[in-house]
Amino acid sequence: MPTIKQVQTLEGKSIEYIDEIIGSGTMKDVYFTTDGKHAVAFFREPLDSHSLERLEMIVGSYYEGIFKSGHGEYWEQLFCWPSAIVKEGSRYGVLLPKYDRHYFFEHGSINGDFLGIKGGEKEGKWFSTPTNRFGRLDERERGDWRIYLRLCLMIARSVRRMHSAGLAHSDLSYKNVLISPSSGHACIIDVDGLVVPGKFPPDVVGTPDFIAPEVVATTHLAKEHPQRVLPSRHTDRHALAVLIYQYLLLRHPLRGRKIHDEEDPSVDETLAMGKEALFVEHPFDDSNRIDAQYAKKEEQFWHDTRKLPYTITGPYLSKLMEQAFIEGLHDPHKRPTADDWERALIKTVDLVVPCENPQCIAKWYVFDNKQKPKCPFCDTPYRGKLPVINLYSDRGGNGKFMPDNHRIMIYKDQSLFAWHISRDVIPNERLEVSQSGRVGYCIYHNNEWLLVNEKMEGLYDYSNPSNIQQIAKGKAVALVDGLQLVVKYNHSTRLLLVQLVEGS
Structure with missing residues (x-):
């Protein structure tokens, strides 16, 4: 049986923990800890004064600012x-919340x-390659x-x-x-x-595959060298783009066929991920x-960029991928x-929209704006009529609606929320409880798509300006091509313009 030990925080609070290592980084x-809610992580190496000062700020002012500011x-x-x-003898550690149980595999592998x-922990690498996600995981x-x-x-x-x-x-x-996809x-x-820029430099340069090219290209320089590039918010942006690209497309944005040095693999790697990095x-x-022909069998489909280009992620993400891996790859x-x-x-x-093929590995895909x-992912065509709601807002209060560059695909049980009917509402940490519930939903009934108004006080059919009809709560309106719905929410007004796309 492992023993129970006691350690104190720097503020003097006693913490009991089980003397058995459950993980190492x-x-x-x-x-x-014995309360079942926390964990204690001890540093193996002694901390210098700068590292300790950084920790004090992370658990102090930064913790207070993020978790005690109203959205904690x-x-x-x-x-x-x-x-x-926490401190035990000469070694320091930190008190952490215990991971929620959904971050541990319930079923594991196949x-x-x-x-x-x-x-075990659901480390992100299990979901970032076709071999892991589809070849190994349950x-x-x-x-x-x-x-x-x-x-x-998130x-x-x-x-x-x-x-x-x-x-x-x-x-x-x-x-x-x-991450927990389940x-x-x-x-x-x-x-x-x-990292606190200008105050606390990084302890590490990052994890291979996610280190920004400018950091890789200057790792041979001393840390104090004026041309050495260290991790920062700009390099975080590169890593974030790589993460998103990998989770959605299951391949790395920079690892292709180009060889930069046939004699030395380490030089080739440094160039491929650094100075000569290419999307x-x-x-x-x-x-x-x-x-793709040289990839593992389960990876060939995902590595075929002609069959599955980055543009399948849709217009908004495609633009950012170009910005991250073309324009900004070497310009942070x-x-x-x-x-x-x-x-x-x-x-x-x-x-x-949902894929109609029950065997599709993706289940969902982005509408590509085609007829x-x-x-x-499986070439299954969409069948029937696909309603699309295009959003416009009256930003000047003068009845002139401007496009919001935002569309909503309609499928069975699709829901509308406050951020769909008001440009002023954003679904993030500031979303109020009263704004979190759905305000309407869509169903397919008697060969037509219907929008059911659940909570919208001011929903009107403006398709015929001379005969404006209010859609009362509990009532439905057929989503026909050209339908113009105007909804008033708080101090904003939005136009929902319906377009019907014919599938196969």
């Missing part, structure tokens, strides 16, 4: 953030968990493509919050992000080494395309921010 050993409960779901420093990972652990959009949204939102506080993670990768949760971990889907330079200031990704992902979630849409 690059720098720390982790133990569970929301961020507690997205971060595993230390709340106190064939009765032949890999023995049941009960089907119940995998999730569908829409879930990964939502997980990417990760982008977390990074946005860190950056807005003036912090950088410095090692953002699938090692330090836990339950729809994501959490950023290992935040005790956060595998660059529109004007195909020298680094992926040779041009990289999209976490806020850019968050906004694009919110809109993209509204662009997906006869089909799933890019």
